[in-house]
Amino acid sequence: MQLPDGLVAVVKRDCPTCLLVEPVLRELGAAVWCQDDPDWFDGDDTSLELSHRLGVETVPTLLRVDGGRETARTVGWSREQWAELTGVPGLGEGLPDHRPGCGSLSVDPSRADALEARHGGRLASRRVQLADLEDEHEALFDRGWTDGLPVVPPTPERVVRMLRGTTCDPGEVVAVVPPDLVPCTVEKVAVNAVMAGCRPEHLPVVLAAVEAACAEEFALHGLLATTYFSGPVVVVNGPVAARVGMNSGVNALGQGNRANATIGRALQLVVRNVGGGRPGEVDRATLGNPGKLTFCFAEREEGSPFAPLAADRGVPGDAVTVFAGAGVQPVVDQLSRDAESLARTFAACLRVNAHPKLPLAFDAMLVVSPEHGRVLREAGWDRTRLLAELDGLLRLPAGELVRGAGGMAEGLPPGAGDGDVPKFRPGGLLVAHAGGDAGLFSAIVGGWVAGETGSAPVTREVRV
C-alpha cells in the first residue's frame, strides 16, 4: 500500500497516550490508522498489516511521508519531537510535555509470529493448503513427509517461530543434501525441525548436524544406500547441550528427552524430505535399526575421564559430531576395578564388532558409562591412553582371521599374512562418556564401512 504524503500515524484506542494526542492528530489532519477500533479514525489497521509492514513497535507512532517514503518518525508523545517532525510549534496546549506510548499490538507475542508468517515475505517454501475435510496429520502421512510417526504440521507461524532460534538468514544454504544433492536452506531445516517436534533453541544444533552429515567425508549417500544397518548418530558437546535441555545422563541413548529425540529426528527428516532419501528407494537397508528414527545424545562432560569428544577432535565448545552408527551393543563388566582389566573387557567386546574375524572394516564408538569412567579416571587414563591400550589389545593374529578359520567361511582372504592385524583403523574407534550414575555397563555403537572407503566421523561447531 502506498502511504499518503504528509503526516501518518498509527494508534490504538486502548492506549492512554493515543487518547491524549487524539485532538492533536485531528488538528494536524494526519492520516491515522487505528489497531483496535476501525471507527475511531479513517484508517482501519485491525488486521495489523500496516503496523507490521511499518515496523511499528510503539503507539502512537507518527511518521512524515514524502513521495510515498517515510522520512521521519517519532513514537509516544513529546511536544518537542512532534514540533520538530511536523514543523508546527506549540502543539497540544494543556498536554504534558511528554508521555511514553504503549506497545503496538503488532509486536504482541501472541500475534507477531502470525503477522510475520503472513506479511514477512521471508519464507520461500511452497505453501500447501490442506482441505478442510483432510485430517492434518493424515494429510502429512499421505504426502510421504513423515518417518512413520506423526509430525507437527509445519504451519508458516510455527516455522517463523522456529527461525527465531537462529540468527542465520532463512535463505542461507546449510548444505547440499544427498542423495538428490539438493541445496538445503535454513528455512527447509526449520520446516523439518518443526515437524520433528523441535523447539527454536534446538535449531542451531540441528543446523550443525545437517552441515556435518552432508560433509563429503561422511559419505551420507553411501550410508543411506547401504544394505548395512547404520545411520547418522549425533553426539553433542559444550554448554549448548544443557542449555537446550539435552540428556547426557540416565537413559542418555534412550527415549523420553525431547531435545535428544527431536534433534536426531529432524536430521533424518531433512535427509528424507530435502535429500529424497527414503527407505525402499535409495535407502536399501536389509534390516536397518531403530536409531534411524533418531539417535542423538549429549556427552556427559562433568566427571568424565576424557576431554569433550569434539574438543579432542579439534572443535572445542559447542559442537556436534556425527558418526555412522548401527545400534547399541551392551558391554557388561561389574567386577573390574582396575583400568587394565576393564580395558580387556572393552577389547573383548569390541573385537566382535560386525564380525570377530573382520578387522579394519568397520568403525565403532565406545560409550563409557560414569561407573566405568570412574575406574579409568581413578587410574588417570584419558582418551588417548585408553585408545592406546585398546589398540594393543585389539591386534588380532591373522591366522585366526582367514577364511575358514574357526570353521567360519567369513574372514580375510588367504595370504593375509602371519602377523597381527589391528581391529580398527587409526581414528576408527571413537570414545565418548554418557549415562546415569549407576550401572557398570558401557555401550558399543557399531559403525559402518571405515574411513576413506566409507564414512569418517565429522565434527562441526554449533553456531548459536
Added chain:
Amino acid sequence: MTTVLDPTGERRPAERAPLPRPASLRGRTVGLLDIGKARGDVVLDRLAELLAADGATVRRYRKPTFARVAPLDLRQRITEQCEVVVEALAD
C-alpha cells in the same frame, strides 16, 4: 483451512527417456563397471568372456569405493567411451 510449508527440496527433475536397447551387442563397446564390492570381479570376469565371445568390445572400469558415488570423471569417461554399460554389485 490449514496451510503448511512444503518440507521437500521442491525439485522436479527432468525425466529423460532411456536410449533404445540395441538389438545386438556385436561390434558395440560395452563398459563393465565394478563398484568395488567383494567378488564383483568374479561376475564381471565371466561377463567379459561371454561378451567378447558375442563380438562385443569390452572396457573395464572400477569405482574407488562402493560406499560413494562414482566420481564425475569416471562417469564422463564411460559416457564417452561406451555405448552400453553393465554395473555389477556382488557380495
